[in-house]
């Protein structure tokens with residue numbers, strides 16, 4: 181008799197048959213008993229992912245799969261696929277809200293998205309991305325805003341920056357708020373960095389990044405996103421740290437990977453960042469489907485009998501007779 185995996189919603193529940201886990205909507209990978217610390221094993225298949233899972237994965241050399249989502253439907257889909265963590269990224273500014281960068285994203289934008297993602301997630305760790313100026317000005321701002329993310333349903337927050345953020349990270353962690361760091365290409369500092377460029381390319385920058393990693397770990401961060409840095413540098417950071425590194429444009433030497441939902445699924449137009457791989461062409465599929473719908477509407481091919489309901493013939497007769505009388509009265513007959 182298969183066990184229901186972690187998911188309380190029958191609509192996208194996975195199953196565990198004693199050997200392998202099968203995701204509910206057919207999108208994910210199968211995970212076997214050999215996954216010693218997997219949340220999908222017979223011993224613990226119904227446990228949601230926590231920051232403790234992150235630590236255990238690092239110790240067991242098991243990679244962590246993370247993806248962004250910004251609403252309930254995408255959260256349900258990626259959660260059913262069995263990802264370990266869902267980042268409600270401030271990349272939402274560009275992918276969903278049409279802003280030119282992440283700098284325009286507000287706390288209100290992020291909390292609304294985080295609450296929706298949390299409502300669609302039953303297994304993965306939901307990480308809320310702290311937007312520009314929600315944590316930089318003071319640790320008090322950071323505390324209040326990070327707390328709001330947890331109140332909205334996130335299990336952790338992510339913020340950008342190294343040594344200068346260590347004190348803030350320490351305070352958040354002391355207050356019970358799990359924090360993921362973010363180093364390398366930090367998009368909220370795009371004006372300081374002079375563009376979206378690979379970081380840590382010379383020895384001084386590489387060594388500074390390794391120092392930043394260490395400071396975030398010492399401050400209590402449970403993981404660090406490494407964005408757009410050379411693969412060798414990411415591998416050194418991953419080997420030196422006890423906490424997992426999550427790469428994006430940082431090679432395969434990290435302890436896990438994060439990708440942006442829209443980049444992976446072909447929903448971001450023609451542009452694909454160098455670090456992304458398209459696993460589907462959903463944008464083209466959606467446009468073709470909506471064009472077919474519009475064509476059907478114009479040809480009166482939709483809605484059809486299947487999508488229609490009908491009046492009882494006696495009711496129809498009464499309505500017609502009454503309307504006919506009304507029309508005669510208006511015409512003065």
Ligand code: KIV
Nearest residue numbers: 248269270271405438
């Ligand atoms: O906002 C985001 O999606 C991110 C990832 C690119 C790491 O920060």
